[in-house]
Amino acid sequence: xxxxxxxxxxxxxxxxxxxxxxxxxxxxxxxxxxxxxxxxxxxxxxxxxxxxxxxxxxxxxxxxxxxxxxxxxxxxxxxxxxxxxxxxxxxxxxxxxxxxxxxxxxxxxxxxxxxxxxxxxxxxxxxxxxxxxxxxxxxxxxxxxxxxxxxxxxxxxxxxxxxxxxxxxxxxxxxxxxxxxxxxxxxxxxxxxxxxxxxxxxxxxxxxxxxxxxxxxxxxxxxxxxxxxxxxxxxxxxxxxxxxxxxxxxxxxxxxxxxxxxxxxxxxxxxxxxxxxxxxxxxxxxxxxxxxxxxxxxxxxxxxxxxxxxxxxxxxxxxxxxxxxxxxxxxxxxxxxxxxxxxxxxxxxxxxxxxxxxxxxxxxxxxxxxxxxxxxxxxxxxxxxxxxxxxxxxxxxxxxxxxxxxxxxxxxxxxxxxxxxxxxxxxxxxxxxxxxxxxxxxxxxxxxxxxxxxxxxxxxxxxxxxxxxxxxxxxxxxxxxxxxxxxxxxxxxxxxxxxx
Numbered sequence: 001x002x003x004x005x006x007x008x009x010x011x012x013x014x015x016x017x018x019x020x021x022x023x024x025x026x027x028x029x030x031x032x033x034x035x036x037x038x039x040x041x042x043x044x045x046x047x048x049x050x051x052x053x054x055x056x057x058x059x060x061x062x063x064x065x066x067x068x069x070x071x072x073x074x075x076x077x078x079x080x081x082x083x084x085x086x087x088x089x090x091x092x093x094x095x096x097x098x099x100x101x102x103x104x105x106x107x108x109x110x111x112x113x114x115x116x117x118x119x120x121x122x123x124x125x126x127x128x129x130x131x132x133x134x135x136x137x138x139x140x141x142x143x144x145x146x147x148x149x150x151x152x153x154x155x156x157x158x159x160x161x162x163x164x165x166x167x168x169x170x171x172x173x174x175x176x177x178x179x180x181x182x183x184x185x186x187x188x189x190x191x192x193x194x195x196x197x198x199x200x201x202x203x204x205x206x207x208x209x210x211x212x213x214x215x216x217x218x219x220x221x222x223x224x225x226x227x228x229x230x231x232x233x234x235x236x237x238x239x240x241x242x243x244x245x246x247x248x249x250x251x252x253x254x255x256x257x258x259x260x261x262x263x264x265x266x267x268x269x270x271x272x273x274x275x276x277x278x279x280x281x282x283x284x285x286x287x288x289x290x291x292x293x294x295x296x297x298x299x300x301x302x303x304x305x306x307x308x309x310x311x312x313x314x315x316x317x318x319x320x321x322x323x324x325x326x327x328x329x330x331x332x333x334x335x336x337x338x339x340x341x342x343x344x345x346x347x348x349x350x351x352x353x354x355x356x357x358x359x360x361x362x363x364x365x366x367x368x369x370x371x372x373x374x375x376x377x378x379x380x381x382x383x384x385x386x387x388x389x390x391x392x393x394x395x396x397x398x399x400x401x402x403x404x405x406x407x408x409x410x411x412x413x414x415x416x417x418x419x420x421x422x423x424x425x426x427x428x429x430x431x432x433x434x435x436x437x438x439x440x441x442x443x444x445x446x447x448x449x450x451x452x453x454x455x456x457x458x459x460x461x462x463x464x465x466x467x468x469x470x471x472x473x474x475x476x477x478x479x480x481x482x483x484x485x486x487x488x489x490x491x492x493x494x495x496x497x498x499x500x
Contacts, residue, residue: 066093
């Protein structure tokens with residue numbers, strides 16, 4: 001990155017950031033006109049303090065323009081710093097990609113108000129967070145936002161392929177809410193020839209299996225420099241957060257983001273390839289591909305949980321071999337070990353016949369105090385839960401996984417300390433793990449009870465809507481709801497959907 005010290009004041013030479021963006025865009029366009037095949041429009045700067053302003057501007061843009069185009073939007077976040085939004089349209093006005101780019105470290109979460117306004121105008125699209133140039137000083141946000149938006153223009157989200165084949169979005173509505181499911185074409189065919197994909201099975205905060213430090217662990221394993229920083233989350237309120245700092249040697253890490261908040265940042269499979277010789281020494285050959293996958297039980301809601309589960313399982317099925325790095329976070333352990341129980345049941349639900357696949361699982365523990373005896377903690381959970389409760393005793397798969405965790409932590413429970421260790425030790429251990437060689441036969445779709453209940457309720461509403469539409473002889477409405485059920489059935493293949 002060029003010196004920000006020389007450029008940070010540039011933003012004040014213009015009346016507003018839109019003018020700065022327009023001028024810089026024209027300069028880039030003149031330098032390489034062949035790179036700009038679509039019309040590009042810059043919208044006026046938008047403040048999230050002005051209610052519905054983004055929604056109104058997007059609606060007006062739809063009236064003013066159509067067809068292939070890209071729009072760039074400077075967006076002020078609570079008057080604290082600038083961020084950018086890029087929306088890339090196809091000729092049929094469908095969105096090819098929509099990206100939110102925040103240039104300040106620790107501010108990677110897309111604000112809810114922004115998400116809701118975007119979804120109201122574009123209900124069939126997904127706004128994704130993207131990391132480009134970042135800095136800790138908010139004074140540089142205008143300059144960095146302009147640079148990032150111009151850099152994002154050069155980026156083809158889906159190289160060498162038709163983007164429509166990568167993402168499909170289907171929405172179903174009723175008078176109260178909209179449920180959107182998004183599935184990624186994540187067969188990962190471009191890594192089918194590699195031996196192993198290591199995927200993190202996430203266990204996180206009490207409200208869901210998201211947030212255990214999975215993305216941070218991927219950054220650590222891929223060789224990023226890790227540092228503990230304080231992130232401002234409110235007036236005079238800060239959270240400690242371990243994150244990657246500096247420039248990444250591996251460009252694939254740009255797709256991996258972490259957050260100090262109890263909220264999932266990951267929305268699609270993000271594979272990061274690590275050459276073993278770079279970590280273990282020149283005598284080693286081959287590579288490991290770490291997949292930063294969306295968390296199961298996503299905190300955003302059941303529709304995202306469904307999309308995450310489908311995307312992860314379909315991606316895994318396209319590989320030749322899979323090892324599971326199962327993370328447990330101390331913050332979500334619970335007073336009676338509920339977190340360990342949730343982690344075990346995620347593995348059981350995802351892996352068919354898990355009793356025979358335990359060799360493919362490596363357990364690691366994040367955010368645990370140094371003095372914690374993890375093996376003793378697991379033994380205590382078994383004594384308090386399994387030995388005293390007949391319902392747990394009858395859950396043979398859970399007992400099997402818990403016993404496996406106890407056995408594998410008896411001599412050494414692996415605690416991940418990203419700021420104090422190097423990844424060599426953990427990668428050596430993962431290298432010795434036996435991968436699952438037939439993932440397409442082993443991995444299966446799963447969802448938690450909250451998601452299942454929400455989906456069942458949605459299916460029932462569709463069913464009653466069909467009955468009502470038939471009574472009124474509204475064939476178009478009948479077809480709409482039948483098609484909605486068919487989409488769900490094809491995606492999820494659950495009996496209660498088929499029966500409906």
